[in-house]
Amino acid sequence: MELSEHDLAAYLAANPEFFERHAELLTTVQLQSPHGNRAVSLQERQMEMLRDKMRTLEHRLAAMMRNAVDNETLAGKLLLWARDVMLAQQGAPEQLPQTLQDTLKSAFDLPMTALKLWPVREAFAALDFATGVSEDAKTFAASLAAPFVGPNPGFEAAHWLPDAQMAQSLALIPLQNPHTSMCMGLLVLASPDSQRFTADMGTDFLNLISQLASAALVGLLAH
Known part of the structure; x- marks a missing residue:
């Protein structure tokens, strides 16, 4: 045989x-x-x-080291941003949403951001961060179990940005009331670079941003 x-x-x-x-x-x-x-x-x-x-293992190790350095850099930026947000809470509450965005853009080199909250206290109801949100947008934000990252197909939230046509990629970050777990808003990060936010990127740091932003802004909500 x-x-x-x-x-x-x-x-x-x-x-x-x-x-x-x-x-x-x-x-x-x-x-x-x-x-x-x-x-x-x-x-x-x-x-x-x-x-x-051995070469394959060396390449994998080098990639792991690069990721570790990138994560350490992101963690440092996140810590500095959280500090700035905490300091901003000592000022006028109606200025906090804009200050939160400004410090976020500075810390992470973001060209464009937008932020909407609901439902807010009556004293803030006419301000920009509390207006111009449809019920469909609120429903969409509440449906997000995790931040959306990827190209901009024309989301309503993109039109909250200063120049929606410039936004080639987006991160849509739902904000959650830490007391009730209900959706309380949506934070938009945008870039003209189509590769800045891609569907295959991790969202761990975006989730941390969501939690910190939600905790900082919850005091603006109607009770």
């Missing part, structure tokens, strides 16, 4: 002493090198495979 490649491979895997009994095969077997047209021994081919694996 003719042995298949699978049978042969299974035999060699189950009987590693085969190469101890036939050590000469390690040097006499010639294989094609993946890095050229030359023939190499079995041992040399194994070394090349190990080197390729």
